[in-house]
Amino acid sequence: MSAEVDDDEVDDDSGPSVAEAAEELAKKKKEDNDRELKEAQDLEAKRQREREAEVAASWKKKVVVQGTGREAYAGAQCRVHVVGRAHVDKRVGTTRDFVNGSVFEDSRARQCPLLLLLGRGILVPGLDKALLSMRAGERATITIAPEGGYGGGGSISNPVVPGSATLTYDVEVLSIEKEEELWDLSFEDKMRYAAERRQRGNTLTGGKYYLMAAEEYEQGLRYLVFMPHPEPQQVPHIQEASAACHLNLAAVNLRMGREKTAIKHAEDCLKLRPDDAKAHYRLGQAYNQLGDYQRATKHLTLAEKHAAGDAGSVAAIAKERERLQRRQEKHQRDRKKALSRMGTGGAEEEGVARGAWMARLSDAGAARWALAATLTAVVAGAVAWAIGQQQQQQQ
Secondary structure, three states, X not given: OOOOOOHHHOOOOOOOOHHHHHHHHHHHHHXXXXXXXXXXXXXXHHHHHHHHHHHHOOEEEEEEEOOOOOEOOXXXXXXXXXXXXXXXXXXXXXXXXXXOOOXXXXXXXXXXXXXXXXXXXXXXXXXXXXXXXXXXXXEEEEEEOHHHOOOOOOEEOOOEEOOOEEEEEEEEEEEEEOOOOHHHOOHHHHHHXXXXXXXXXXXXXXOOOHHHHHHHHHHHHHHHHOOOOOOOOOHHHHHHHHHHHHHHHHHHHHHOOOHHHHHXXXXXXXXXXXXXXXXXXXHHHHHHHHOOHHHHHHHHHHHHHHOOOOHHHHHHHHHHHHHHHHHHHHHHHHHHHHHHHHOOOOOHHHHHHHHHHHHHHHHHHHHHHHHHHHXXXXXXXXXXXXXXXXXXXXX
């Protein structure tokens, strides 16, 4: 007869189940992650506040001419002339090859004011903030400490400014306008802005500021590309303006030695205007510079065909053909010289050099032969020993 088990005697496991323990662990882990995230966010916010206070204290402005136009605000489109100079206190920094007080930025010399959106961090922080305190028509001298400029490290290119430099800007705000978001602009506004950007690029190209010019042409294309549903009568105008920007970009990229980029833009132009003589001319120039003479000849021939009647274009193409011929002839002469150095009958010193080279080859060959003979003898000895051992075992 089995004994009855009293309910009071059954072990009561009141501890958490595996699922409950896992849930509690996940909850604790989430709380820890949330706490660490909050601490990191608070720390970053504190750093941001400290940086904003540092920038705010880094600049000061002296008004030269009072402005009477619209006040600046973040996001406004601003046309502004800027002339910047750098000064370094020798006690805290070194100018190296940089002359104290020399100009590192001058839109007046380029005859092309800056065109930018305020408060977007395009300029150094101090100048970015200072411009927001100005209005159209105002001219001022703005002094910026290193904390609001290029800091202790300076800038090594575009522009070149030594570390720990105090910056002094002569600033004149020409206009403050509101530019709508790109998708809200009308067709007429997009065409107007694109034309302005292209004209600015032409001005910069004339002053040989090719990199800045390329940026302007790219901005012009930005307005033209973002036209998702143009009317049929608008398409020819968009294509014409786009082709012109691509041609300009091909030209400035050639000036900067960026032949492959120039080829891309010239080909993009041909997609819009297949018989464009200038596009074929730019391709001829690019392939000539790359040494691809067959393609260069092909595109220069097409350029001549489509430029018939344009005396200026025909003359430029003829000049490029002459340059192509000179480069081909030079390439052939250099190739013959290289081949002659590889053959016999060269200069005496070349013969001596070849003799020494052959002697080294001979010495190397002898060494390899000796090593091979030694290895052969060792292998033969090992084989003979193995055969002898086998014969003794058989006896």
